[in-house]
Every structure is written in structure tokens, then in C-alpha cells.
Ligand SMILES: NC(=O)c1ccc[n+]([C@@H]2O[C@H](COP(=O)([O-])OP(=O)(O)OC[C@H]3O[C@@H](n4cnc5c(N)ncnc54)[C@H](O)[C@@H]3O)[C@@H](O)[C@H]2O)c1
């Protein structure tokens with residue numbers, strides 16, 4: 202059973218429609234809960250989980266089938282990252298800023314440009330090694346106002362990727378916990394491994410730094426820097 | 436402009452560097468009128484602070500005149516005379532909102548480095564290595580001040596630079612060190628180190644109600660200043676065993692609170708200090724905590740240990756058993772300068788204290804390298820150097 206590695210032992214005997222329903226619930230609570238998302242996801246794909254929640258079992262099955270083929274031909278080098286930061290702002294303010302994906306390049310360093318095409322679709326351009334770039338279209342697959350935004354790249358992406366950001370208010374007066382979970386599936390081959398390197402070199406730190414810049418921008422209105430300051434370096 | 440740049444251990448030079456400019460909306464540019472050398476700068480000078488780069492501009496105790504402001508600054512104008520806290524703080528994060536300014540979440544562009552070293556990043560500091568943000572410091576003619584809307588305090592007319600300059604660091608640092616002792620009426624406070632920070636810790640301990648304050652050092656003129664200017668009882672630890680003397684002076688109980696105003700480069704006389712010198716020299720140990728060990732052993736049961744002296748890394752042979760079994764309370768950290776600016780300015784204005792008493796040398800910026808040398812080696816009875824750009 203292809204999906205056995207992402208289902209609970211107690212789910213294993215039940216299959217098809219009913220199991221997909223419980224998977225959906227389980228992923229729903231995983232993504233909305235306090236535990237480590239990637240721990241809960243184990244070997245499963247984030248894309249699978251996100252599309253399952255968005256569209257129910259059928260799409261999920263499709264996604265599983267696809268990823269299992271990738272696994273078989275040895276292309277599945279997915280990079281998964283999970284990072285959380287607490288920001289001294291309301292979920293509303295943070296959700297609103299993030300929801301306009303055109304704002305993302307201000308704090309996500311590897312992004313060059315994002316253009317919003319319509320309610321759900323956007324076009325993304327990211328820096329790739331040696332001055333080149335990679336592009337994809339992404340769809341918002343789950344949008345819960347002031348709570349959660351999930352997106353996945355659509356077919357034809359240079360780099361298959363998906364992710365979600367969640368905004369959870371903390372105990373009174375302590376702002377909002379912002380959790381980001383992102384998954385990249387770089388293509389195979391030389392280009393793919395270069396891209397894997399770009400996204401994969403300390404992905405935790407890259408995501409953490411992006412999220413910190415988001416926090417800095419939201420809390421202080423700017424991103425602190427020393428670029429352009431004087432020094433006595435020759 | 437001219438600026439004092441670090442080029443390696445014991446190698447600082449006044450170089451000509453580009454003028455600073457506004458980079459972020461909340462920046463201001465200050466034309467510096469007075470800037471001091473701090474004991475913290477000596478840790479850099481001596482090469483014990485990692486992540487320095489050749490050419491870094493030093494200095495974190497400076498004041499001057501606003502000459503340019505960023506687009507988001509609306510509480511400062513050109514010509515305002517201001518003092519600048521050495522900690523860089525945003526004013527809007529969880530920590531700044533709780534008056535824990537030196538723990539600001541947002542000011543360090545190199546927070547990832549600090550997170551690797553400390554788990555979390557404290558605030559950035561002016562001129563204090565890339566681990567703490569890599570911001571150019573203020574031993575220069577001009578400085579860029581980030582978050583200037585919360586980081587620059589205007590100085591009312593009628594006060595000289597010498598009177599207010601130390602609001603940037605050492606007066607608040609001594610004051611916070613004393614505050615961290617939770618002093619109660621009747622308390623005896625002992626202060627290790629009678630450098631500028633120690634002097635202000637002694638004065639502040641009295642301000643906060645200590646019955647007696649004892650200063651410990653070995654440099655005669657510093658002990659003399661502690662006695663004459665700050666009203667401390669003194670112990671020269673080269674003449675007597677400080678621990679024994681303290682016991683005698685406190686009826687055998689030990690001081691109710693002990694302040695470490697020495698930090699990572701403590702001088703020592705015993706075998707443990709030799710061990711530290713060797714280990715620190717070959718970088719097996721980052722800090723030389725001789726004074727801190729004494730502090731812990733001397734403190735009375737249930738007493739307070741307040742650490743103002745800077746520590747950077749991993750310390751050997753800390754008598755944790757003494758600390759634990761005597762139930763000591765520890766408080767420490769870089770000073771939350773912003774919190775103390777106004778209250779301490781008031782104490783200066785109403786004549787309770789004139790911080791200029793610690794100044795022994797006033798030099799033109801051009802002579803800063805000489806200033807470092809005499810301050811480090813305690814030559815010419817040097818206790819505190821103030822530099823004058825353009826002087
Ligand atoms: N917490 C903060 O925010 C903060 C701010 C400023 C300075 N500091 C730190 O405070 C410390 C003191 O600063 P300063 O400007 O007064 O420096 P300083 O070097 O002038 O003074 C240190 C004094 O300690 C004495 N000393 C050395 N070893 C001793 C020992 N074993 N016992 C007793 N005295 C001893 C020295 O003789 C000297 O007089 C430094 O570590 C500095 O980095 C901390």
C-alpha cells in the first residue's frame with residue numbers, strides 16, 4: 202500500500218474512501234495543532250497532505266501515485282522545512298500582509314518577484330544558481346482568513362513546491378505564532394541538483410532567516426541591516 | 436570622516452573612512468561631540484571577542500548632534516543634542532515592550548550567528564563584533580543610529596557632555612548591577628572591580644539603599660576613587676585575601692549581594708587564574724572568570740550575585756556547588772540602557788550625581804590608540820578616557 206507510510210497503524214486496515222476522510226481530518230489537526238508538523242508527516246509529502254485537505258481523497262490519491270513514481274525513479278529528494286516564530290502583531294495584520302504574495306520577496310531572500318494573477322493563482326520567480334532563475338505558477342489551495350494560507354505549485358513548475366503558513370494567536374498579549382512549512386521537490390539532473398543545493402543549503406536557516414525578516418518588518422517597519430555602512434576595510 | 440578602526444589584537448588606528456548615510460527609514464546620523472572608551476572595548480582590543488573583522492569601527496559610548504534623519508523619524512530634528520544607548524533596540528518587540536531592551540528581538544542582522552552560539556539572539560550593540568550585529572561604532576566623527584526614534588534621547592540645555600555622556604552605558608550599567616542586587620535596608624554590597632562600571636555600581640548601590648558598600652581592586656588610584664568619590668570601604672586584593680577580609684568586615688556572614696564589575700579578563704593571583712590564562716591564551720577557554728568565582732564563594736547564604744562584567748562564551752570551574760548549596764540568586768546581562776535613560780538623567784539634573792567624576796583623560800579622537808594603550812595598561816592613572824572628534 203503506497204500510503205502506508207503516512208497513515209497511522211490503526212488506519213492501515215481501512216483503505217480507499219473512508220481512510221482518506223480520516224487522513225484529511227488527521228492532517229487537518231496536524232496542520233492546525235501544536236505538534237511538529239514534519240514529525241507527523243514523516244515520509245509523506247506535504248503536497249499530498251495539503252491537497253487532501255483541500256480537495257478530498259481523489260486528488261490525494263493522485264498525488265501519492267505521482268510521488269511514488271518519483272521515488273521509484275530516484276527523483277524524490279524532497280526538501281522539507283518547518284519553522285515557527287512569534288510576532289508581536291495580530292493574526293489579522295500578519296495574514297493580510299502575507300496574503301498578498303507580491304509582498305513575499307521583501308523578506309524571502311531567494312524570491313525575485315511574485316505576481317498575483319487572480320484570487321488563487323500567482324506567478325513566482327526565484328533566483329537560481331549562476332544568475333539564472335526558476336519560475337512557477339502556484340495556486341492557493343487552502344485559505345482560512347486570519348488563520349492559514351496553503352499553496353502548491355501547478356504542473357509545469359521548474360521546481361515543484363508547496364507550503365503553508367499558519368497564524369495562531371498566543372496567550373493574551375503575546376502576539377501570534379507564525380508557522381511555515383515548505384516542501385521543495387527539485388527536478389532530477391544537473392540543474393535539479395544545483396537547485397537542490399540552492400534551496401537545500403541549510404534550508405532551516407534560510408527559512409528561519411526569511412521568517413525573521415518577516416517578523417522584523419512587521420514589528421519595526423524595516424529590516425535591520427549594515428549593508429552600506431562605513432568601515433576601514435580596504 | 437575619521438574613525439577608530441580595529442585591525443587585530445592590540446592594533447587600532449584612526450582611519451579615513453566613508454561618511455555614514457541613512458540606510459533605513461528609522462535611522463538618524465549623529466555628528467559626534469563626545470565618545471568614550473569602555474572596559475568592554477578592551478575585550479575587543481585584547482582579541483577576546485570573536486567575529487571581529489579588520490576595519491570594524493569601534494565605540495559604543497557616544498553622543499552628539501542630529502544632522503540627518505530617516506523618513507520615518509518624526510520625534511527628532513536636525514540640531515537636537517542626543518545621547519545614544521549602546522544597545523540597539525527596536526522599541527516594539529516583546530522584549531522592548533517589557534523594558535528588556537538589551538534582549539531586543541529585531542536589531543541584530545546576524546541573529547543566526549548569535550542563535551548558534553547562545554540559542555537565541557540578544558540585541559545588537561554598536562561597534563561590538565559581527566555576532567552582535569556588526570554595526571559601525573561611535574569612536575568616529577559621525578555615526579548612523581538605527582531605530583533612532585527610540586534610541587536617541589534629547590538632552591536638555593544646561594548639561595555638559597561630560598555630565599550626560601555616561602548615560603549611554605556605564606552609569607546605567609552600574610545602576611542596573613545595583614538594582615539586580617534587590618537591596619534591602621541594612622544590606623552590605625561588595626563590588627569586584629573599581630573601574631568605571633564598578634564606580635557607578637558603588638554609587639548606585641548607595642542610591643538604592645545599601646548600608647555599606649565595599650569596593651575590591653588592586654589599582655591604588657581606582658580604590659582611592661571608590662573611597663573618596665563613592666564613599667566605599669575598600670579592599671586591595673593584592674594586600675589581603677579578599678574573601679577573608681569580606682568575612683571579617685561582615686561579621687562572618689558575607690556580603691548580602693556581590694557585584695562582578697570585572698568580566699572575562701579578570702586578573703588573578705592564585706593557581707586557578709594561571710590555569711585560565713593558559714587556557715584562554717590557547718583559546719581552550721573563552722573567559723577568565725577569576726572574579727566571578729570569588730563572588731560566588733564570598734556571597735552570603737541566600738544572597739544575590741549580580742554580574743555586570745561581560746562574559747562571552749564558556750567558563751571553566753564555576754563553583755556551581757557553592758552557588759546551589761548557598762541558594763544564591765543570579766542576575767546578569769547587557770544593560771537595558773533605554774529603561775534607565777530618563778530616570779538617571781533626572782538624578783543628574785537634580786544634582787544627586789555628576790557622572791563626570793570618573794573622567795581622567797580627555798583626548799582628541801586622533802589620539803584614540805594612545806587612549807586604548809593607557810586605559811588597558813592603567814598608565815598615567817587612567818580610569819576613563821573621553822575622546823573628542825575634531826578636537
Ligand atoms: N553589562 C553591561 O552591559 C556592561 C556595560 C559596560 C561594561 N561592562 C563590563 O564591565 C566590566 C568592567 O568595565 P569597566 O569599564 O569598568 O572596565 P575596567 O577594565 O576599567 O575595570 C575592570 C576593573 O577590574 C579590576 N579587576 C581585575 N581583576 C580583578 C579581580 N580579580 N578582582 C577585583 N578586581 C579586578 C581591574 O583592576 C579594573 O580596575 C567589563 O567586563 C565590561 O565589559 C558591561
Ligand SMILES: [Zn+2]
Nearest residue numbers: 473475496604
Ligand atoms: Zn561600554
Ligand SMILES: [Zn+2]
Nearest residue numbers: 525528531539
Ligand atoms: Zn525590540
